[in-house]
Amino acid sequence: MNEVTARSATSMPKIWLASYPPTVPEFIPPLKHQSLGELFEDSCARFAERPAFSSMGKSLTFRTLEAESRKIGAWLQAQGLAKGDRVAVMLPNVLQNPVIVYGILRAGFVVVNVNPLYTPRELEHQLRDSGAKALFVLENFARTAEQAVPKTDVKHVVVATMGDMLGLKGHIVNFIVRRVKKLVPAWSLPSAKSFRQVLSEGARLSLSAPGTKPSDLAFLQYTGGTTGVSKGAMLTHANLLANKEQMGVWLDSAFLEKKRPEQLQFLCALPLYHIFALTVNSLMGVATGSHNILIANPRDIPALVKEIGEHQIHIFPGLNTLFNALMNNADFQKLDFSALILVFGGGMSVQRPVAERWLEMTGCPITEGYGLSETSPVATANRCNRRDFSGMIGLPISSTEISIRDDDGEEVEQGDVGEICIRGPQVMAGYWNRPDETAAAMTPDNYFRTGDMGYMDAQGYTKIVDRKKDMILVSGFNVYPNEVEEVVASHPGVLECAAVGLKDEHSGEAVKIFVVRKDPNLTEAEVKAHCVANLTNYKRPRFIEFRDSLPKSNVGKILRRELRG
Incomplete structure:
Protein backbone atom coordinates (compact mmCIF):
# COMPACT_ATOMS: atom_id res chain seq x y z
CA MET A 1 0.00 0.00 0.00
CA ASN A 2 1.47 3.39 -0.92
CA GLU A 3 1.31 6.51 1.20
CA VAL A 4 -1.60 8.04 -0.71
CA THR A 5 -3.70 4.90 -0.27
CA ALA A 6 -2.78 4.65 3.41
CA ARG A 7 -3.87 8.25 4.00
CA SER A 8 -7.23 7.95 2.26
CA ALA A 9 -8.28 4.39 3.07
CA THR A 10 -9.66 5.02 6.55
CA SER A 11 -11.54 7.68 8.43
CA MET A 12 -10.96 6.11 11.84
CA PRO A 13 -9.02 8.38 14.23
CA LYS A 14 -5.40 7.30 14.70
CA ILE A 15 -5.31 7.84 18.45
CA TRP A 16 -1.85 6.23 18.68
CA LEU A 17 -0.12 9.09 16.85
CA ALA A 18 -0.24 11.29 19.96
CA SER A 19 1.86 8.66 21.78
CA TYR A 20 4.59 8.46 19.11
CA PRO A 21 8.20 9.41 19.99
CA PRO A 22 8.97 12.88 18.59
CA THR A 23 11.24 11.58 15.82
CA VAL A 24 8.84 8.94 14.47
CA PRO A 25 6.73 10.06 11.47
CA GLU A 26 3.17 8.99 10.72
CA PHE A 27 4.28 7.59 7.36
CA ILE A 28 7.58 6.15 6.20
CA PRO A 29 9.23 7.94 3.27
CA PRO A 30 9.16 6.43 -0.24
CA LEU A 31 11.34 3.33 -0.53
CA LYS A 32 14.93 4.05 -1.56
CA HIS A 33 15.59 0.67 -3.17
CA GLN A 34 13.77 -1.45 -5.75
CA SER A 35 14.75 -4.77 -4.16
CA LEU A 36 16.45 -6.40 -1.18
CA GLY A 37 19.34 -7.28 -3.46
CA GLU A 38 19.85 -3.62 -4.31
CA LEU A 39 19.73 -2.68 -0.61
CA PHE A 40 22.22 -5.44 0.17
CA GLU A 41 24.68 -4.34 -2.53
CA ASP A 42 24.41 -0.72 -1.40
CA SER A 43 25.18 -1.65 2.23
CA CYS A 44 28.09 -3.91 1.27
CA ALA A 45 29.66 -1.04 -0.68
CA ARG A 46 29.13 1.49 2.14
CA PHE A 47 30.30 -0.74 4.99
CA ALA A 48 32.78 -2.96 3.10
CA GLU A 49 35.44 -3.33 5.82
CA ARG A 50 33.07 -3.79 8.75
CA PRO A 51 32.22 -7.23 10.13
CA ALA A 52 28.68 -8.19 9.07
CA PHE A 53 28.19 -11.64 10.61
CA SER A 54 30.23 -13.69 13.07
CA SER A 55 29.93 -17.34 14.05
CA MET A 56 32.11 -19.49 16.31
CA GLY A 57 34.86 -16.88 16.38
CA LYS A 58 34.98 -16.29 12.60
CA SER A 59 33.74 -13.01 11.05
CA LEU A 60 32.62 -12.13 7.53
CA THR A 61 33.08 -8.54 6.41
CA PHE A 62 30.47 -6.91 4.23
CA ARG A 63 32.98 -7.06 1.37
CA THR A 64 33.40 -10.84 1.73
CA LEU A 65 29.68 -11.32 2.22
CA GLU A 66 29.03 -9.54 -1.08
CA ALA A 67 31.64 -11.60 -2.95
CA GLU A 68 30.48 -14.97 -1.60
CA SER A 69 26.78 -14.27 -2.12
CA ARG A 70 27.56 -13.19 -5.71
CA LYS A 71 29.03 -16.66 -6.35
CA ILE A 72 25.90 -18.34 -5.00
CA GLY A 73 23.61 -16.17 -7.13
CA ALA A 74 25.68 -16.71 -10.27
CA TRP A 75 25.76 -20.48 -9.76
CA LEU A 76 21.98 -20.64 -9.30
CA GLN A 77 21.38 -18.63 -12.47
CA ALA A 78 23.68 -21.01 -14.36
CA GLN A 79 21.48 -23.98 -13.38
CA GLY A 80 18.72 -22.67 -15.62
CA LEU A 81 16.33 -21.48 -12.92
CA ALA A 82 13.87 -18.83 -14.08
CA LYS A 83 13.29 -15.54 -12.29
CA GLY A 84 10.82 -16.11 -9.45
CA ASP A 85 11.72 -19.79 -8.97
CA ARG A 86 11.80 -20.89 -5.35
CA VAL A 87 14.99 -21.97 -3.56
CA ALA A 88 14.73 -23.61 -0.13
CA VAL A 89 17.23 -22.93 2.65
CA MET A 90 17.44 -25.47 5.50
CA LEU A 91 20.18 -24.05 7.71
CA PRO A 92 20.64 -22.93 11.32
CA ASN A 93 22.47 -19.72 12.24
CA VAL A 94 25.78 -20.32 10.47
CA LEU A 95 27.71 -17.97 8.17
CA GLN A 96 26.47 -19.79 5.07
CA ASN A 97 22.91 -18.72 5.86
CA PRO A 98 23.16 -15.00 4.97
CA VAL A 99 25.56 -15.79 2.10
CA ILE A 100 22.99 -18.12 0.54
CA VAL A 101 19.88 -16.06 1.29
CA TYR A 102 21.31 -12.84 -0.17
CA GLY A 103 22.71 -14.79 -3.14
CA ILE A 104 19.23 -16.14 -3.89
CA LEU A 105 17.64 -12.68 -3.62
CA ARG A 106 20.29 -11.00 -5.77
CA ALA A 107 19.77 -13.61 -8.51
CA GLY A 108 16.04 -12.90 -8.71
CA PHE A 109 14.77 -16.04 -6.97
CA VAL A 110 12.45 -16.54 -3.99
CA VAL A 111 13.74 -17.77 -0.63
CA VAL A 112 11.80 -20.56 1.09
CA ASN A 113 13.03 -20.74 4.68
CA VAL A 114 12.84 -24.24 6.14
CA ASN A 115 13.15 -25.25 9.79
CA PRO A 116 16.19 -27.58 9.90
CA LEU A 117 14.50 -29.78 12.52
CA TYR A 118 11.57 -30.64 10.27
CA THR A 119 10.69 -34.29 9.79
CA PRO A 120 10.79 -35.72 6.25
CA ARG A 121 7.00 -35.38 6.07
CA GLU A 122 7.11 -31.69 7.01
CA LEU A 123 9.98 -30.97 4.64
CA GLU A 124 8.26 -32.77 1.78
CA HIS A 125 5.10 -30.72 2.34
CA GLN A 126 6.98 -27.42 2.24
CA LEU A 127 9.08 -28.33 -0.80
CA ARG A 128 6.06 -29.65 -2.72
CA ASP A 129 3.81 -26.77 -1.71
CA SER A 130 6.38 -24.11 -2.66
CA GLY A 131 7.49 -25.90 -5.84
CA ALA A 132 11.12 -25.34 -4.83
CA LYS A 133 13.65 -26.14 -7.57
CA ALA A 134 16.75 -26.13 -5.36
CA LEU A 135 17.62 -26.86 -1.73
CA PHE A 136 20.56 -25.77 0.42
CA VAL A 137 20.86 -27.99 3.50
CA LEU A 138 23.34 -28.52 6.33
CA GLU A 139 24.78 -32.05 6.32
CA ASN A 140 23.37 -32.64 9.81
CA PHE A 141 19.91 -32.68 8.21
CA ALA A 142 20.80 -34.25 4.86
CA ARG A 143 19.20 -37.56 5.82
CA THR A 144 15.86 -35.76 6.14
CA ALA A 145 16.40 -34.26 2.68
CA GLU A 146 17.33 -37.69 1.30
CA GLN A 147 13.88 -39.00 2.31
CA ALA A 148 11.89 -35.97 1.14
CA VAL A 149 13.57 -34.64 -2.03
CA PRO A 150 12.71 -37.57 -4.38
CA LYS A 151 9.00 -36.81 -3.92
CA THR A 152 9.39 -33.13 -4.89
CA ASP A 153 10.37 -30.90 -7.84
CA VAL A 154 13.80 -30.16 -6.35
CA LYS A 155 16.47 -30.65 -9.02
CA HIS A 156 19.51 -29.21 -7.28
CA VAL A 157 20.70 -30.00 -3.74
CA VAL A 158 23.67 -28.27 -2.12
CA VAL A 159 25.01 -29.68 1.14
CA ALA A 160 26.93 -27.46 3.57
CA THR A 161 28.98 -28.41 6.62
CA MET A 162 29.28 -26.53 9.93
CA GLY A 163 32.92 -25.69 9.19
CA ASP A 164 32.61 -24.54 5.57
CA MET A 165 33.31 -20.86 6.26
CA LEU A 166 35.45 -21.15 9.39
CA GLY A 167 38.84 -21.47 7.70
CA LEU A 168 41.31 -23.99 9.16
CA LYS A 169 39.21 -24.15 12.32
CA GLY A 170 36.42 -25.57 10.15
CA HIS A 171 38.20 -28.93 9.81
CA ILE A 172 38.27 -29.28 13.60
CA VAL A 173 34.62 -28.20 13.90
CA ASN A 174 33.56 -30.75 11.27
CA PHE A 175 35.52 -33.52 12.99
CA ILE A 176 33.87 -32.76 16.33
CA VAL A 177 30.39 -32.48 14.81
CA ARG A 178 30.74 -35.70 12.80
CA ARG A 179 32.96 -37.97 14.90
CA VAL A 180 32.79 -36.76 18.50
CA LYS A 181 29.23 -35.49 18.86
CA LYS A 182 27.95 -37.74 16.06
CA LEU A 183 25.47 -35.10 14.87
CA VAL A 184 25.57 -36.12 11.19
CA PRO A 185 23.50 -39.25 10.45
CA ALA A 186 24.52 -41.19 7.33
CA TRP A 187 22.95 -39.81 4.16
CA SER A 188 22.97 -40.35 0.42
CA LEU A 189 22.12 -37.67 -2.13
CA PRO A 190 24.03 -38.84 -5.23
CA SER A 191 23.53 -35.73 -7.35
CA ALA A 192 24.15 -33.22 -4.53
CA LYS A 193 27.00 -30.74 -4.66
CA SER A 194 28.97 -29.43 -1.71
CA PHE A 195 28.71 -25.80 -0.66
CA ARG A 196 32.45 -25.34 -1.27
CA GLN A 197 32.09 -26.81 -4.77
CA VAL A 198 29.27 -24.39 -5.57
CA LEU A 199 31.35 -21.41 -4.39
CA SER A 200 34.22 -22.58 -6.57
CA GLU A 201 32.02 -22.96 -9.66
CA GLY A 202 30.20 -19.69 -8.96
CA ALA A 203 33.51 -17.80 -8.80
CA ARG A 204 33.98 -18.49 -12.52
CA LEU A 205 30.50 -17.24 -13.46
CA SER A 206 28.86 -13.84 -13.77
CA LEU A 207 25.78 -12.70 -11.87
CA SER A 208 23.19 -11.11 -14.15
CA ALA A 209 20.93 -8.31 -12.90
CA PRO A 210 17.47 -9.93 -12.72
CA GLY A 211 15.48 -6.68 -12.93
CA THR A 212 13.66 -7.35 -9.67
CA LYS A 213 10.67 -5.06 -8.96
CA PRO A 214 9.31 -4.09 -5.52
CA SER A 215 6.17 -6.15 -6.17
CA ASP A 216 8.14 -9.35 -6.92
CA LEU A 217 8.16 -12.10 -4.29
CA ALA A 218 11.21 -12.26 -2.02
CA PHE A 219 10.20 -14.94 0.50
CA LEU A 220 7.65 -17.66 0.98
CA GLN A 221 7.58 -17.56 4.77
CA TYR A 222 5.69 -20.57 6.06
CA THR A 223 3.51 -20.21 9.10
CA GLY A 224 4.09 -22.60 11.96
CA GLY A 225 0.86 -24.38 11.23
CA THR A 226 -0.67 -23.66 14.63
CA THR A 227 -3.95 -22.71 12.95
CA GLY A 228 -4.03 -25.52 10.41
CA VAL A 229 -1.87 -26.74 7.52
CA SER A 230 1.40 -24.85 7.19
CA LYS A 231 1.03 -22.30 4.39
CA GLY A 232 3.40 -19.86 2.73
CA ALA A 233 2.97 -16.14 3.35
CA MET A 234 3.98 -14.34 0.13
CA LEU A 235 6.31 -11.54 1.17
CA THR A 236 7.39 -9.12 -1.55
CA HIS A 237 10.56 -7.07 -1.73
CA ALA A 238 8.40 -4.02 -0.98
CA ASN A 239 6.94 -5.71 2.13
CA LEU A 240 10.38 -6.34 3.61
CA LEU A 241 11.85 -3.00 2.52
CA ALA A 242 8.89 -1.20 4.10
CA ASN A 243 9.25 -3.09 7.37
CA LYS A 244 12.98 -2.35 7.39
CA GLU A 245 12.17 1.35 6.99
CA GLN A 246 9.45 1.20 9.66
CA MET A 247 11.82 -0.44 12.15
CA GLY A 248 14.59 1.94 11.19
CA VAL A 249 12.69 5.07 12.23
CA TRP A 250 11.59 3.32 15.44
CA LEU A 251 15.16 2.24 16.19
CA ASP A 252 16.40 5.79 15.65
CA SER A 253 14.20 6.95 18.54
CA ALA A 254 16.24 4.76 20.93
CA PHE A 255 19.18 7.12 20.47
CA LEU A 256 17.39 10.23 21.65
CA GLU A 257 18.72 9.46 25.14
CA LYS A 258 21.58 7.04 24.44
CA LYS A 259 24.56 7.65 22.17
CA ARG A 260 24.54 5.54 19.02
CA PRO A 261 27.68 3.36 18.79
CA GLU A 262 29.79 3.61 15.63
CA GLN A 263 28.70 0.05 14.76
CA LEU A 264 25.75 -1.65 16.42
CA GLN A 265 26.21 -5.25 17.54
CA PHE A 266 23.16 -7.51 17.41
CA LEU A 267 22.86 -10.83 19.21
CA CYS A 268 21.20 -13.26 16.79
CA ALA A 269 20.07 -16.11 19.06
CA LEU A 270 16.74 -16.62 17.30
CA PRO A 271 16.86 -18.72 14.10
CA LEU A 272 17.30 -16.83 10.83
CA TYR A 273 14.69 -19.06 9.18
CA HIS A 274 12.13 -17.42 11.47
CA ILE A 275 10.64 -14.10 10.34
CA PHE A 276 11.56 -12.30 13.59
CA ALA A 277 15.33 -12.85 13.26
CA LEU A 278 15.23 -12.69 9.46
CA THR A 279 13.98 -9.11 9.48
CA VAL A 280 15.02 -7.70 12.86
CA ASN A 281 18.52 -9.23 12.83
CA SER A 282 19.60 -9.99 9.28
CA LEU A 283 17.79 -7.34 7.25
CA MET A 284 18.08 -4.56 9.83
CA GLY A 285 21.69 -5.53 10.49
CA VAL A 286 22.63 -5.33 6.82
CA ALA A 287 20.68 -2.11 6.24
CA THR A 288 22.37 -0.33 9.16
CA GLY A 289 25.87 -1.73 8.65
CA SER A 290 25.62 -3.60 11.94
CA HIS A 291 27.38 -6.72 13.21
CA ASN A 292 25.27 -9.83 13.92
CA ILE A 293 26.66 -12.45 16.32
CA LEU A 294 25.12 -15.70 15.10
CA ILE A 295 24.19 -18.35 17.67
CA ALA A 296 23.72 -21.76 16.06
CA ASN A 297 22.26 -23.45 19.15
CA PRO A 298 20.56 -21.07 21.61
CA ARG A 299 19.33 -24.04 23.66
CA ASP A 300 22.89 -24.47 24.92
CA ILE A 301 22.48 -21.74 27.51
CA PRO A 302 26.03 -21.98 29.02
CA ALA A 303 27.59 -21.60 25.54
CA LEU A 304 25.22 -18.74 24.72
CA VAL A 305 26.12 -16.94 27.96
CA LYS A 306 29.82 -17.36 27.17
CA GLU A 307 29.27 -15.85 23.69
CA ILE A 308 27.33 -12.89 25.13
CA GLY A 309 30.17 -12.27 27.56
CA GLU A 310 32.69 -12.02 24.72
CA HIS A 311 30.89 -9.20 22.88
CA GLN A 312 29.54 -5.76 23.60
CA ILE A 313 25.93 -6.53 22.68
CA HIS A 314 23.81 -3.46 21.95
CA ILE A 315 20.60 -5.00 20.56
CA PHE A 316 19.11 -8.30 21.65
CA PRO A 317 15.89 -9.62 20.06
CA GLY A 318 14.51 -12.55 22.05
CA LEU A 319 11.53 -14.41 23.46
CA ASN A 320 10.09 -14.70 26.95
CA THR A 321 11.36 -18.28 27.34
CA LEU A 322 14.90 -17.32 26.29
CA PHE A 323 15.04 -14.35 28.66
CA ASN A 324 13.77 -16.58 31.47
CA ALA A 325 16.33 -19.33 30.77
CA LEU A 326 19.22 -16.85 30.66
CA MET A 327 18.30 -15.24 33.97
CA ASN A 328 18.35 -18.64 35.67
CA ASN A 329 21.99 -19.13 34.63
CA ALA A 330 24.44 -18.08 37.35
CA ASP A 331 27.11 -16.93 34.88
CA PHE A 332 24.63 -14.72 33.02
CA GLN A 333 23.84 -12.92 36.25
CA LYS A 334 27.51 -11.90 36.54
CA LEU A 335 27.79 -10.32 33.06
CA ASP A 336 28.32 -6.62 32.36
CA PHE A 337 25.14 -5.32 30.70
CA SER A 338 26.20 -1.68 30.37
CA ALA A 339 26.39 -1.86 26.55
CA LEU A 340 22.78 -3.02 26.13
CA ILE A 341 20.64 -0.39 24.43
CA LEU A 342 17.60 -2.31 23.21
CA VAL A 343 16.11 -5.67 24.12
CA PHE A 344 13.19 -6.64 21.86
CA GLY A 345 10.60 -9.13 23.06
CA GLY A 346 8.41 -10.82 20.46
CA GLY A 347 7.13 -14.14 19.17
CA MET A 348 5.02 -14.69 22.28
CA SER A 349 3.79 -12.60 25.20
CA VAL A 350 6.45 -11.32 27.57
CA GLN A 351 5.34 -12.08 31.12
CA ARG A 352 5.50 -9.35 33.74
CA PRO A 353 7.59 -11.36 36.25
CA VAL A 354 10.16 -12.05 33.52
CA ALA A 355 10.25 -8.44 32.30
CA GLU A 356 10.58 -6.99 35.79
CA ARG A 357 13.32 -9.41 36.79
CA TRP A 358 15.17 -8.72 33.50
CA LEU A 359 15.11 -4.96 34.10
CA GLU A 360 16.36 -5.43 37.64
CA MET A 361 19.17 -7.76 36.53
CA THR A 362 20.35 -6.00 33.36
CA GLY A 363 19.19 -2.41 33.77
CA CYS A 364 17.74 -2.55 30.24
CA PRO A 365 13.96 -2.97 29.80
CA ILE A 366 12.41 -5.47 27.40
CA THR A 367 10.64 -3.50 24.66
CA GLU A 368 7.74 -5.65 23.61
CA GLY A 369 6.46 -5.60 20.04
CA TYR A 370 4.15 -7.66 17.90
CA GLY A 371 4.06 -9.13 14.45
CA LEU A 372 3.48 -12.22 12.36
CA SER A 373 4.97 -13.93 9.34
CA GLU A 374 2.16 -12.31 7.36
CA THR A 375 3.30 -8.81 8.40
CA SER A 376 7.02 -9.17 7.60
CA PRO A 377 6.79 -9.23 10.77
CA VAL A 378 6.69 -6.04 12.86
CA ALA A 379 3.33 -4.28 13.17
CA THR A 380 3.46 -2.68 16.63
CA ALA A 381 6.12 -1.70 19.14
CA ASN A 382 6.39 0.01 22.49
CA ARG A 383 8.44 3.18 22.78
CA CYS A 384 12.14 2.42 23.06
CA ASN A 385 12.54 4.81 26.00
CA ARG A 386 9.78 3.21 28.08
CA ARG A 387 11.27 1.52 31.13
CA ASP A 388 8.14 0.27 32.86
CA PHE A 389 6.55 -2.98 31.71
CA SER A 390 3.07 -2.25 30.37
CA GLY A 391 2.06 -5.71 29.19
CA MET A 392 0.99 -4.03 25.95
CA ILE A 393 2.33 -4.88 22.48
CA GLY A 394 2.73 -1.19 21.76
CA LEU A 395 1.65 1.32 19.13
CA PRO A 396 1.11 0.69 15.41
CA ILE A 397 4.40 1.61 13.74
CA SER A 398 4.61 4.20 10.93
CA SER A 399 2.27 3.64 7.94
CA THR A 400 0.45 0.96 9.95
CA GLU A 401 -3.14 0.89 11.17
CA ILE A 402 -4.73 -1.36 13.79
CA SER A 403 -8.47 -1.99 13.83
CA ILE A 404 -10.13 -4.06 16.58
CA ARG A 405 -13.11 -5.88 15.07
CA ASP A 406 -15.93 -8.23 16.04
CA ASP A 407 -16.92 -11.49 14.31
CA ASP A 408 -18.98 -9.51 11.77
CA GLY A 409 -15.99 -7.40 10.79
CA GLU A 410 -17.30 -4.28 12.52
CA GLU A 411 -14.96 -2.14 14.60
CA VAL A 412 -15.68 -2.49 18.32
CA GLU A 413 -15.85 0.36 20.81
CA GLN A 414 -12.46 1.64 21.93
CA GLY A 415 -11.37 -0.48 24.90
CA ASP A 416 -13.50 -3.50 23.98
CA VAL A 417 -11.96 -6.85 23.05
CA GLY A 418 -12.06 -7.96 19.43
CA GLU A 419 -9.83 -9.44 16.74
CA ILE A 420 -6.70 -7.43 16.01
CA CYS A 421 -6.61 -6.50 12.31
CA ILE A 422 -3.62 -4.88 10.60
CA ARG A 423 -3.20 -2.77 7.48
CA GLY A 424 0.07 -1.44 6.12
CA PRO A 425 2.78 -1.79 3.47
CA GLN A 426 4.34 -4.73 5.34
CA VAL A 427 1.22 -6.93 5.03
CA MET A 428 1.78 -9.95 2.76
CA ALA A 429 0.51 -10.28 -0.80
CA GLY A 430 -1.46 -13.37 0.28
CA TYR A 431 -0.96 -17.09 0.90
CA TRP A 432 0.88 -19.07 -1.79
CA ASN A 433 -1.59 -20.96 -4.01
CA ARG A 434 -4.38 -20.53 -1.44
CA PRO A 435 -6.79 -17.86 -2.65
CA ASP A 436 -9.47 -19.18 -0.29
CA GLU A 437 -7.18 -18.81 2.74
CA THR A 438 -6.13 -15.35 1.53
CA ALA A 439 -9.76 -14.27 1.15
CA ALA A 440 -10.58 -15.53 4.65
CA ALA A 441 -7.58 -13.71 6.15
CA MET A 442 -8.22 -10.31 4.53
CA THR A 443 -11.11 -7.91 5.12
CA PRO A 444 -12.79 -6.12 2.19
CA ASP A 445 -10.92 -2.93 3.16
CA ASN A 446 -7.55 -4.74 3.10
CA TYR A 447 -6.90 -5.44 6.78
CA PHE A 448 -5.23 -8.71 7.75
CA ARG A 449 -7.16 -10.69 10.36
CA THR A 450 -4.51 -11.86 12.84
CA GLY A 451 -6.60 -14.34 14.80
CA ASP A 452 -5.35 -12.63 17.97
CA MET A 453 -7.83 -11.12 20.40
CA GLY A 454 -7.08 -7.79 22.03
CA TYR A 455 -8.12 -4.23 22.74
CA MET A 456 -6.69 -0.73 22.26
CA ASP A 457 -6.50 1.75 25.15
CA ALA A 458 -7.08 5.50 24.96
CA GLN A 459 -3.38 6.17 24.24
CA GLY A 460 -3.37 3.84 21.22
CA TYR A 461 -1.54 0.95 22.89
CA THR A 462 -2.84 -2.54 22.08
CA LYS A 463 -3.07 -5.43 24.53
CA ILE A 464 -3.34 -9.05 23.38
CA VAL A 465 -5.60 -11.15 25.55
CA ASP A 466 -5.10 -14.33 23.50
CA ARG A 467 -5.57 -16.16 20.26
CA LYS A 468 -9.16 -16.87 19.30
CA LYS A 469 -8.56 -20.61 19.32
CA ASP A 470 -6.78 -20.60 22.71
Missing part, protein backbone atom coordinates in the same frame (compact mmCIF):
# COMPACT_ATOMS: atom_id res chain seq x y z
CA MET A 471 -9.64 -18.87 24.48
CA ILE A 472 -11.22 -21.02 27.22
CA LEU A 473 -14.97 -20.79 27.72
CA VAL A 474 -15.99 -21.53 31.33
CA SER A 475 -19.73 -21.39 31.98
CA GLY A 476 -20.12 -18.74 29.30
CA PHE A 477 -17.23 -16.62 30.57
CA ASN A 478 -14.11 -16.05 28.45
CA VAL A 479 -10.86 -17.07 30.12
CA TYR A 480 -7.64 -16.02 28.43
CA PRO A 481 -4.70 -18.40 29.06
CA ASN A 482 -2.15 -15.57 28.95
CA GLU A 483 -3.73 -13.99 32.01
CA VAL A 484 -3.76 -17.27 33.98
CA GLU A 485 -0.16 -17.99 32.97
CA GLU A 486 1.05 -14.53 33.98
CA VAL A 487 -0.48 -14.91 37.43
CA VAL A 488 0.93 -18.40 38.01
CA ALA A 489 4.35 -17.37 36.63
CA SER A 490 4.53 -14.58 39.21
CA HIS A 491 4.76 -17.19 42.00
CA PRO A 492 8.43 -17.37 43.07
CA GLY A 493 8.38 -21.16 42.98
CA VAL A 494 7.33 -21.35 39.31
CA LEU A 495 9.86 -21.50 36.47
CA GLU A 496 7.35 -21.53 33.60
CA CYS A 497 3.80 -22.61 32.92
CA ALA A 498 1.08 -23.04 30.30
CA ALA A 499 -2.72 -22.96 30.61
CA VAL A 500 -5.18 -24.86 28.43
CA GLY A 501 -8.89 -25.63 28.40
CA LEU A 502 -10.23 -29.13 29.07
CA LYS A 503 -13.70 -30.43 28.24
CA ASP A 504 -15.95 -30.34 31.31
CA GLU A 505 -19.48 -31.65 31.52
CA HIS A 506 -20.52 -29.02 34.05
CA SER A 507 -18.92 -25.81 32.79
CA GLY A 508 -18.20 -26.65 29.15
CA GLU A 509 -14.50 -26.19 29.74
CA ALA A 510 -12.23 -26.04 32.76
CA VAL A 511 -8.78 -24.49 33.12
CA LYS A 512 -5.74 -26.73 33.51
CA ILE A 513 -2.27 -25.37 34.22
CA PHE A 514 0.99 -27.20 33.51
CA VAL A 515 3.81 -26.03 35.78
CA VAL A 516 7.58 -26.44 35.71
CA ARG A 517 8.90 -25.87 39.22
CA LYS A 518 11.72 -23.52 40.12
CA ASP A 519 11.33 -24.58 43.74
CA PRO A 520 11.29 -28.41 43.85
CA ASN A 521 9.14 -28.28 47.00
CA LEU A 522 6.34 -26.27 45.41
CA THR A 523 2.96 -27.93 46.02
CA GLU A 524 -0.37 -27.95 44.23
CA ALA A 525 -1.96 -26.33 47.27
CA GLU A 526 0.46 -23.40 47.11
CA VAL A 527 -0.26 -22.80 43.43
CA LYS A 528 -4.01 -22.94 44.05
CA ALA A 529 -3.73 -20.54 46.98
CA HIS A 530 -1.79 -18.12 44.79
CA CYS A 531 -4.52 -18.32 42.14
CA VAL A 532 -7.28 -17.78 44.72
CA ALA A 533 -5.52 -14.57 45.74
CA ASN A 534 -5.11 -13.31 42.17
CA LEU A 535 -7.87 -14.70 39.95
CA THR A 536 -11.63 -14.64 40.11
CA ASN A 537 -13.24 -18.05 40.62
CA TYR A 538 -14.02 -19.05 37.02
CA LYS A 539 -10.46 -18.21 35.90
CA ARG A 540 -8.74 -20.37 38.50
CA PRO A 541 -7.17 -23.63 37.30
CA ARG A 542 -9.20 -26.66 38.37
CA PHE A 543 -6.32 -28.97 37.50
CA ILE A 544 -2.60 -28.59 38.08
CA GLU A 545 0.05 -30.87 36.60
CA PHE A 546 3.75 -30.57 37.33
CA ARG A 547 6.15 -31.30 34.47
CA ASP A 548 9.92 -31.35 34.10
CA SER A 549 9.60 -29.32 30.90
CA LEU A 550 7.02 -27.92 28.50
CA PRO A 551 6.85 -28.61 24.75
CA LYS A 552 8.24 -25.73 22.71
CA SER A 553 8.64 -24.82 19.07
CA ASN A 554 12.16 -24.38 17.71
CA VAL A 555 11.80 -20.67 18.33
CA GLY A 556 11.01 -21.32 21.99
CA LYS A 557 7.27 -20.69 21.95
CA ILE A 558 5.33 -22.95 24.33
CA LEU A 559 3.03 -25.24 22.32
CA ARG A 560 -0.32 -25.29 24.11
CA ARG A 561 -1.84 -27.53 21.45
CA GLU A 562 0.48 -30.38 22.47
CA LEU A 563 -0.61 -30.03 26.08
CA ARG A 564 -4.28 -30.26 25.24
CA GLY A 565 -3.74 -33.90 24.25
